[in-house]
Amino acid sequence: MEIVEEKIAASRQGNLDEGALHLLQTVFGYPSFRDQQARIVKHVASGGDALVLMPTGGGKSLCYQIPALLRDGVGIVVSPLIALMQDQVDALAEVGVRAAFLNSTQTFDEALRIEKMMRDGELDLVYIAPERLMTQRCLELLSATRLALFAIDEAHCVSQWGHDFRPEYIKLSILHERFPQVPRIALTATADQQTREEIIHRLQLEEALQFVSSFDRPNIRYQIVEKANGRKQVLDFIEAQHKNDAGIVYCLSRKKVEETAEFLNENGLTALPYHAGMDFATRSKNQARFLREEGIVMVATIAFGMGIDKPDVRFVAHLDLPKSIEGYYQETGRAGRDGASANAWMAYGLQDVVQQRRMIDESEANETFKRVQGIKLDAMLGLCETLNCRRVHILDYFGQAAGPCGNCDTCLNPPSSFDGSVAAQKILSTIYRVDQRFAAGHVIDILRGIDTERVKQWRHEQLSTYGIGSDKSEAEWRALVRQLIALGLVAVDYESYSSLKLTDASRAVLRGEQKVQLRQYQKPQKAVKHKRQSAKDYAEASLSESEQAIFDKLRWWRVETARKHNVPAYVIFHDSTMREIAKAHPASLDDLRGVSGVGEKKLETYGEEIVALIAEFS
Template structure:
């Protein structure tokens, strides 16, 4: 025990954190995790994106003898993390298919000579007989399995090669193992522990909350115009990701945004590999690029200054939504998760489940996951509370989602819902939303006359809502499970068994009316995080970014591995007058101060 009451390993870890990483203190359970692993223990770490998972295995690798082996699923992710470590003066490398044979041999030689402290490797390479034999010839400090949710078939990023990683426990029983992920519900956590033989591992479960991310869900109108308003308003000139379900939509949206002055690039698995790689490189190395992508893009993106993630289609589940939106604001600065959805999204996802080749057991799980996602979208109270509750965490209203910032109006939808359900029932549960709306509004169409629906008692009883209002209500009833899509190609609707009590008037139904979004100025007034961003001298911040961009280009590394935007904002706010003053700014360690301090001091001098 040291004089300050900490364990010796903890004191050494804190010294590394301060000198190398440039941070004064650990966050949450980081110190406990590091101490446990340094002592040889196994760990399962569940921590939100941007919560500091990498420190939990990097510092133990520095403190233990040997090389820390990090299992990582994507080449881009490995390369970024290695570049960031090398910037701090840490001996790190990665082995992947992008390297030549000679480059691989150099790294293997470094391993054998004990010159590396961290090595990143893909799971399929790790498990080859050649690599396993190489590991037997060196001292291994630890195994860290990053993105561990990939092991779960219940998860959203299943990678079959991850299942075989239990071999590490069998072949290297004395080496501590860590599994780390930013998202995993209870089923996924259980599967991670079982498949990776981590039943005896210590579990560190932190809050999944990302308080800097503002969650907004809006009913889809003209989705592209709504998206453009977001990009040209609050986040003008900032980096962002726009997710779409289809490759065709990715191409169309990227071209549409580009035609309106947005630096937008497409990304999907059907593109030529060179073009896709070039677009990803631009996104990582340039400021203000908007990437329009399918979910093929994202897991390997370590870019900390993504200011918004927009969904033009519903994601597959809350886990997928949490993981995808978690790519925003990794630096802790304000960011936004924006989702536009409509009736057709609900119909499409339900049909996709029913028409899939999944077993009935997996369909049950998929239906439950979809229902949870729809409940989040249709929430009448704080979205963060709804999101975290699904992830097993209770919380209080956040003050940083659309419902908290723009509460809008709740209304008693019981009677209109009964009318819509009755129209569905009385027309034989054989028609889609458009026809039901015509019946409720009393429209004399060829179809209402042909089927005699203009003679039904429900014909024309729905004048309290317009057509859009009824369509929105139908979407909400679908989302809440009171209506179901029939199993046919025409998207006909049927009344669910769960609607019986609502139809009988035994339970009320309260819904939230859509709200008009606040102006950028009004939102800044209500949002202290955005207000704080606006206080930094914009010209100085841009000048600091420009110097960082030049330094990064000279080394062919992403700008954020030099300093995050959050660090630049602190420099702009504090305006340090000498090199020593830089060390008080989070994210500036001794190595980076020595390499870059004079450059940024020069920029500050020009603004003195």
């Protein structure tokens, strides 16, 4: 630890730019800053406030960690991620940074010890949950502590319109009121313009500089498929493209999480459930296994994932439609943090649309909130139904222009579209003729001419539209109804058994005054096994046979070392760092120094072991 303290002390002398780069290289082991990191670090270290929007895996944490080390005092990190604070502190300890946390998992004596270290200036960074921060005891502690900065992580949680609102975040404006001289940096990976404005307003960051990085994650391949049998489809997808890979499968309900995890386990995968209804000990145990072991599939509700720093998650799958593009982007962003190729896969069907509309309609929120949520859902439906590049659609939502990516399903296999005006008229006309009183299934039975008991009961076989859609399957009609709902031509009345209703916009289509372009139905295909391809400029380093042998040996060593230290394996070294070590083939500590991800503390702790291990291959 002493060697790192010396580096920090040296970095505080003279030029800020030089000091920041010195810390980056000697403490964290990276050769240079990425994107806007250097500007952000200098601005905050100089005492300025900042709002930072940077995609997951873009290096947000360094934007407050290095300024906290450059400034006198303790950096306070406000984070809602109690379950992950221990891992965050362990990761900093591995590079020699004096870090701790204060949260409800600690005993009173442990908290007293941390509080004393804060007052005595013996810590560089302390993570605190917002609920604890707001207590009078904690505010008095901060008043008695020399503070370097406040970092408000996951700042989108302040937005009442967002996908992950936390009411305690609204009170964080007190930091500016009570500590006006302490710089604040708010960070998030996900915020549309409305959320951005709310963060600024609620945290009183009107004078803060805004740093907005590209939202693009070119290494992630987006794929949305027609839902037939969701559980079987996700199993086929994992077995074909991600055998033995770590991944996350998101489900909407707790019951579906447990059923899906059980199904995947029965079919030979190692899957763990995670949802808010489980007891804390089981949730924590499952999360720890996911972080520490390889090849685990976590099946979860959205209660899981924020702040997960596992770099080698190779896929994120959705078995239910997310509520918004922000939520979808945040969740899919947990894949491929290491820059290597990853997949964002979703199975989506008519029932997803109906279910999400019902949830909005039946919520106890006010009408303004429901309207905003409806707009966000419409944008999400637009992404699912788009005939164009999905990445372009996502980036456009966040106000960023882009051209077709060539790495999403609609780019790789462009969908066909057709003039669906006649098909739309058939659906709308049938809805009108059944007095807008029946759900999609019954409307489709009439169109296809299916003699169900219900059709006979209501004498709907006598309607003029009965059987006029017999040329299409039920799945095809469901896909068309779903598109009409997404286009706002059909509404769903949840107070009347999910019956389909005409909208004002549907009149022009019925009268033939407006054409409707629709996506051609594609029958769900079984996932095709293929070798994973990395996106351009994110390709995994190719290793020779001897380098691969060293890499494999390093992975084995890392597993054993992580177990001894009781930390996730990636806290010791990322895969990318171990590939660089394998390629460098260091014969001495000096050879190892300078490899990206190997700082002075890790060199001191693990250097001799690594050099000795590699010497076995000479």
